[in-house]
Amino acid sequence: AQTVTQSQPEMSVQEAETVTLSCTYDTSENNYYLFWYKQPPSRQMILVIRQEAYKQQNATENRFSVNFQKAAKSFSLKISDSQLGDTAMYFCAFMKYTDKLIFGTGTRLQVFP
């Protein structure tokens, strides 16, 4: 069975600085997807970024980028130029094709002015 581990329950960063959130996963699958979702206090689940396992190139979305290490089963999220609006819970998630999402326990990120 697949598992997703987020070892940092809480992180903090100063506005405009860079922060990296860690995620590791375990699977025997070769083809899958990895995601980072943001959950602000409203509790809505907002997609931040997605990575297909067959792609070697790391995904990037504006200030958000990932470091995907398939052999190490690692999928970290880097937030550059942190903004106050980035304060939220961040969940790493794994998914096989059309299958369910398997979430980590989340990392609470606080951005300070």
Added chain:
Amino acid sequence: EPEVTQTPSHQVTQMGQEVILRCVPISNHLYFYWYRQILGQKVEFLVSFYNNEISEKSEIFDDQFSVERPDGSNFTLKIRSTKLEDSAMYFCASIPGGGTDTQYFGPGTRLTVL
């Protein structure tokens, strides 16, 4: 941009009562999911639905739970006899399939069982 909608946003019910949570997935999507998040905990899979039948269900999805797609647009989750521990945020999600596999989430329904 099309989005998944859920109603109600907040439901309060008495223990033992039946509740129906409603979702309208994005119109051309084919795969549908329900997830649950107890306050302060991670998001947990409940059930997936494709081609008018359940594809997979978790251990949480016992006989008290059922899902239905009664027409071409709604996707409902019914809890037959609610328990205190059913208090949680319930999220609906959908994907189009065909290689586009990002799950788009609705805003959630907060269920409070008293």
